[in-house]
Amino acid sequence: MIETKEVRKQFGAVQALGGVSFQARDGQITALLGPNGAGKTTLLRLLVGLLKRDHGSISVDGVDPAVDPMAVRRNMGLLTDQFGLYERLSTREYLTYFGELNGMAGPSLQSRIDEVADLLAMHDIVERRAKGFSQGQRIKVALARTLLHRPRHLLLDEPSRGLDVMSTRALRSALHALRNDGCCVIMATHVMQEVTHLCDDVIVIARGHTVAQGSPQQLCERTGIASLEDAFVSLVGTEEGIVA
């Protein structure tokens, strides 16, 4: 369970977040929708305790990331917009590194790596070095790293970009499995179809403010528009003065 109330963050004269409040419940996949520059990256960094908020409160299962970032991160899987692979390490070595940083070790770590490789259908690249990996292979490795330590919370920034149809399906089933395990998944995305198919809850942020939260259906009803995409545009546009 991730909960934020009136979170604000300012960098110099720039207001990155002007008031973000939402609840992401366990056992649900929550979509984070927002145009580029809406403050998604800043929000994710606040949630893992890389930045400190100016105002408001954040609670990740009752723990404040500004107070105890280590406790929050131990239970958090973060997939940023950059994969962060090491070209001279094989996938297994890469995953071992991050597994160990998350307190895993030995045979149990290795069998967990095989398990995650199964889940993401990536056995062909486990023993290969990352140099020359395709976009899809890179994101799979990064996803595997995110899931490795069985985090209760997942923050995924556009996890499906660059994936082919088969891999997208593998990702989708992985996310379903996580939801059934009772994980709390927050997924930033720009693909509306994915939101309709996958997500139980949607948070819309624009210009550093949450403008709406609800299920895809609720958002459509609230705006009186049938398609989620148009509803999103209208939500962002009406309150922010953006004409899409």
Next chain:
Amino acid sequence: MKAKWQIVFFKEFRETLRDKRSLGLLLLFTLMYPVMLGVILNQQIKRATKPEREGIELAVIGAAQAPNLMAQLKQRNISVDQQGPMDEAAITQLLRSRKVVAVLRITDKFAENYQAMRPARVELWFDSAADNGARQRDVEEVLHAYSSSVASARLLAHGVSPATVAPLQLQRYDTGTTAARSAGLIGSILGFLFFPAFICGLSAAVDSTAGERERRSLEVLMAQPARTWELVIGKWLAAGALAVIGITLELFLAHAILSWLPLEEIGMSWRVTTFDLVMVCVASVPLSLFASSVQIAVAMNAKSFKEAQSMLSFVVMLPMIPGIAVSMLELKTALWMYAVPMLSNQTLLREIARGEAIGALPFVLTFFSAMLPAIAAAAFATWRMKSERYVLAV
């Protein structure tokens, strides 16, 4: 269970070892200097010991006209190689072949002028580009000595004391001792011996900070449940370990070469035992760590590998300055020198090479003078990485 900094350390170390090209360059750089040094010193030793063994070869044209002079030359250990008449081109050719030190041409009217007590001309042809100025001067000295002894004999024959034409008597004393010469040369050699501390860890330090930032993997790493100081220490020690390995390898290779060469022949000494060397290596470990932590603290602020390298190429030269300043100002060895990183290591090894008994204090000072700033730089890097401004720029 490994500590977090150990996990980071082993990963960075392994990754660097896999970069075969830069590792090969490092090895080349580290081993090249002692080998080059050995070759140069060996040449100097050979050159210095040559005259005694072989004497001086002098080609003489028209030797038959001056038998006394020839006898004088032979007496002074100059072997005379008699040649027939030669023109300028042939003489140049002969000198260029380096078989003789110089060519002495006794002009056609030598005997006639000599008999008539007119200045009898001899020509000395030499190649100033060839490296045998000292031996050429020896030849000239013999000619001068011969000339003045003949002059004295002639004066005596006329009833004049030769002392009248020698109002001055010049006697040369050279106070330059072998130890002083040795100190100068060894000092300049040692200046570079410690350089690998700043070179060998460089690529690891840059790659694990600016490189990681350029590849955008640093943010992921910083979001892991590991404290910033654990990340910094792991990266710092990985770079430092490479520097320690590099400098230890180089010192031992240099030690082997310098001990093997007969340095006494050119007035130098290398009175370093293997135990001394081990102690110097141990005292120099913090120098490598200091270099690496400064490199990490600087490189982490660069946005790309390239930017970091150009920033650091300047930083790498800084530690050489105290050593150069001291040798230019010709300062005497003093205790404060052991408190300046790099200079302390150079001074330490130089004093031991001279055979001075220096006691334990210089070792301790050398160790801590680098260790404390090393820790300070690592602390600064940690503080910097924690700062919000840094996170934003990652």
